[in-house]
Amino acid sequence: MRTVKQYVAPKNTGWATEIQAGQVLRLTAQTIIDFVAFDLYDFSEAFDQAPTKEASNCMYLKRGQTLLSRKNTPLMTLIKDEFEGIGTHDLQFGMCGRARHKRAAEEGRLGEYLHGNNMDLPDHGCAENLTGALEPWGIPYENIPSPVNFFQNMKFNQNSGCMERTQIRPKRPVNLELLAERDLLVGFSACPDMASKTRGLDVTATVVEIT
Amino acid sequence: MNVINEAAVSPQKGWMGNVDQGQILRISGRSVIDFNAFKREDIREYFDTARTRIYNLNMYPTAGHRLFSKQNNPMMQIIEDGFSGVGLHDLQSGHGCAEGMLSVLAPLEITYEDLPDPLGFFRNLDITREGRIRPKPKGPLTDVSIDLKAEIDLVCAIMNCPAAETSASGADAFITILQP
Numbered sequence: 300m301r302t303v304k305q306y307v308a309p310k311n312t313g314w315a316t317e318i319q320a321g322q323v324l325r326l327t328a329q330t331i332i333d334f335v336a337f338d339l340y341d342f343s344e345a346f347d348q349a350p351t352k353e354a355s356n357c358m359y360l361k362r363g364q365t366l367l368s369r370k371n372t373p374l375m376t377l378i379k380d381e382f383e384g385i386g387t388h389d390l391q392f393g394m395c396g397r398a399r400h401k402r403a404a405e406e407g408r409l410g411e412y413l414h415g416n417n418m419d420l421p422d423h424g425c426a427e428n429l430t431g432a433l434e435p436w437g438i439p440y441e442n443i444p445s446p447v448n449f450f451q452n453m454k455f456n457q458n459s460g461c462m463e464r465t466q467i468r469p470k471r472p473v474n475l476e477l478l479a480e481r482d483l484l485v486g487f488s489a490c491p492d493m494a495s496k497t498r499g500l501d502v503t504a505t506v507v508e509i510t
Numbered sequence: 511m512n513v514i515n516e517a518a519v520s521p522q523k524g525w526m527g528n529v530d531q532g533q534i535l536r537i538s539g540r541s542v543i544d545f546n547a548f549k550r551e552d553i554r555e556y557f558d559t560a561r562t563r564i565y566n567l568n569m570y571p572t573a574g575h576r577l578f579s580k581q582n583n584p585m586m587q588i589i590e591d592g593f594s595g596v597g598l599h600d601l602q603s604g605h606g607c608a609e610g611m612l613s614v615l616a617p618l619e620i621t622y623e624d625l626p627d628p629l630g631f632f633r634n635l636d637i638t639r640e641g642r643i644r645p646k647p648k649g650p651l652t653d654v655s656i657d658l659k660a661e662i663d664l665v666c667a668i669m670n671c672p673a674a675e676t677s678a679s680g681a682d683a684f685i686t687i688l689q690p
Binding site: 369 | 568
């Protein structure tokens with residue numbers, strides 16, 4: 300395997316890059332990653348949580364499953380998942396960010412959302428990080444889909460539907476590998492992960508070519 | 511309450527209309543109804559399934575829950591849910607009739623890329639402990655209603671969309687807009 304490019308995203312920043320069909324994006328992290336993908340030549344073919352879940356009949360993203368666009372176009376397949384057996388990747392939540400933190404604080408629900416009522420909240424989060432990262436491609440916030448939230452483990456009550464965040468994360472950096480099914484624009488945010496014990500860490504992204 | 515507007519919506523047909531702040535949108539029926547809502551003064555602000563799940567910390571919308579926009583603002587509150595105890599509304603699936611919803615929304619010039627995922631009223635789902643999602647056709651046997659109170663001025667849209675696997679009836683749906 301040949302490394303095409305590598306980037307280390309510091310905590311609470313974003314990054315976007317173009318990758319070619321057949322290349323593999325390896326994400327190495329132990330913190331939440333908010334991740335989106337678009338067809339490189341048609342940004343309306345954006346990742347969409349709902350068709351992805353409908354195709355897999357599963358509310359989590361698991362190894363072997365494919366990220367689909369709103370029009371059911373395959374974008375990427377999760378081919379390696381070292382979080383498997385430790386926790387699950389989320390397809391329920393949106394993005395954290397200034398507006399969300401502000402509302403949670405106003406409603407007095409920071410504890411419920413983020414495991415702690417007294418914390419210094421960052422002035423930005425995944426919404427701002429992804430908006431900034433995708434800005435060079437002219438994609439505005441409202442066209443950035445709700446992401447795959449890698450390493451965002453949650454519990455839910457089957458009967459009531461109530462969802463609860465957990466603090467389960469990898470104990471050391473682990474790898475995810477996503478195979479590009481077509482030429483893509485991908486973007487991610489190294490989430491400030493205010494619900495975790497670490498409150499966010501770096502994320503390493505590596506694009507590799509299988510030779 | 512005064513009735514401001516009423517409409518019957520045949521299977522595979524849709525409806526779009528204004529609902530003013532404070533008014534109540536009543537949706538009645540017994541087949542699956544896909545629902546979208548947009549802030550009237552700026553349709554780039556739209557009902558969003560993920561924000562709705564996270565603010566309610568719940569996967570199954572019902573009475574007392576609010577619908578939130580992509581921009582994290584409240585849009586509507588569910589004040590009555592006649593499906594409660596019968597089945598669950600769906601915040602997981604995509605559009606059953608996307609093309610139909612796009613033609614309903616044509617006056618807003620909403621394209622496929624701008625079409626948000628819907629709330630699927632009366633589309634019962636079973637989600638197992640392991641996270642497996644199973645459609646569980648279990649529409650109401652008689653017409654039931656869900657009442658949503660608008661917290662801002664909105665454009666709302668529905669598709670009466672009896673997807674083959676979940677359709678109990680293919681019956682008409684009914685829209686009523688009420689002014690308290």
